[in-house]
Amino acid sequence: MLSATNVDLFYGAAQALRGVSIEAKPGQITCVLGRNGVGKTSLMRAVVGQQPIRGGTITLDGQDLKREAPYARARRGIGFVPQGREIFPLLTVKENLQTGFAPLKPKDRTIPPYVFEMFPVLADMLGRRGGDLSGGQQQQLAIGRALVTRPRLLVLDEPTEGIQPSIIKDIGRAIRTLKEQAGLAILLVEQYLDFCRELADQVYVMDRGEVVHAGPAESLDDPAVRRHLTV
Numbered sequence: 001m002l003s004a005t006n007v008d009l010f011y012g013a014a015q016a017l018r019g020v021s022i023e024a025k026p027g028q029i030t031c032v033l034g035r036n037g038v039g040k041t042s043l044m045r046a047v048v049g050q051q052p053i054r055g056g057t058i059t060l061d062g063q064d065l066k067r068e069a070p071y072a073r074a075r076r077g078i079g080f081v082p083q084g085r086e087i088f089p090l091l092t093v094k095e096n097l098q099t100g101f102a103p104l105k106p107k108d109r110t111i112p113p114y115v116f117e118m119f120p121v122l123a124d125m126l127g128r129r130g131g132d133l134s135g136g137q138q139q140q141l142a143i144g145r146a147l148v149t150r151p152r153l154l155v156l157d158e159p160t161e162g163i164q165p166s167i168i169k170d171i172g173r174a175i176r177t178l179k180e181q182a183g184l185a186i187l188l189v190e191q192y193l194d195f196c197r198e199l200a201d202q203v204y205v206m207d208r209g210e211v212v213h214a215g216p217a218e219s220l221d222d223p224a225v226r227r228h229l230t231v
């Protein structure tokens with residue numbers, strides 16, 4: 001479904017991605033791991049169209065996304081949950097969810113009921129301001145907002161960052177449900193190794209802008225792979 005092939009990405013003269021290739025498939029959770037600053041967020045931003053690439057290709061169902069702006073990629077079925085959540089603090093929960101309507105045709109502008117089944121707290125807090133929610137609730141809201149666009153590929157950048165363990169469990173369950181029941185392709189950046197090991201079908205480990213390992217989740221137990229993850 002999603003293929004990134006030999007992607008190079010630069011910030012000015014500084015190269016953040018070097019020949020990076022990854023794939024994400026329907027009904028699978030693909031996890032990208034690596035220490036701080038190795039290029040994980042840059043790769044996700046390249047996939048969703050927020051950062052241009054200088055070399056390589058990114059395709060969705062075989063179609064080159066090069067000329068597609070972020071909203072066009074959202075229309076094609078890519079949902080994005082950015083690092084830090086990027087909730088609008090002064091808008092209500094409902095209004096935050098409705099910001100996901102932007103790329104949709106008017107007839108599709110509804111909030112799918114399964115968003116509230118997955119995260120009942122959002123239904124309870126519809127009228128509250130985004131900024132009044134806890135970090136974990138904001139993360140659920142960010143995932144809900146991405147689901148409003150009815151994605152086929154969901155890209156999540158560090159959804160467990162700064163979140164309490166009970167909500168991490170809820171988020172893990174939600175991600176697994178999206179994979180198993182809706183057959184979504186999930187592309188997940190994580191620093192939290194156990195979360196990845198539990199959820200992932202396929203893992204990629206990055207180091208200094210490159211993919212240094214690709215394999216099944218169990219391969220994370222290999223000490224040679226671990227070496228790339230320890231500080």
Ligand SMILES: Nc1ncnc2c1ncn2[C@@H]1O[C@H](COP(=O)(O)OP(=O)(O)OP(=O)(O)O)[C@@H](O)[C@H]1O
Pocket residue numbers: 011014016034035036037038039040041042043083
């Ligand atoms: N807007 C930017 N301008 C210049 N350099 C940047 C920019 N964004 C990221 N970088 C640099 O690119 C490299 C990769 O950063 P990136 O955020 O993609 O890594 P990361 O693996 O996601 O890290 P983290 O886990 O801290 O989010 C880093 O050296 C970073 O300093």
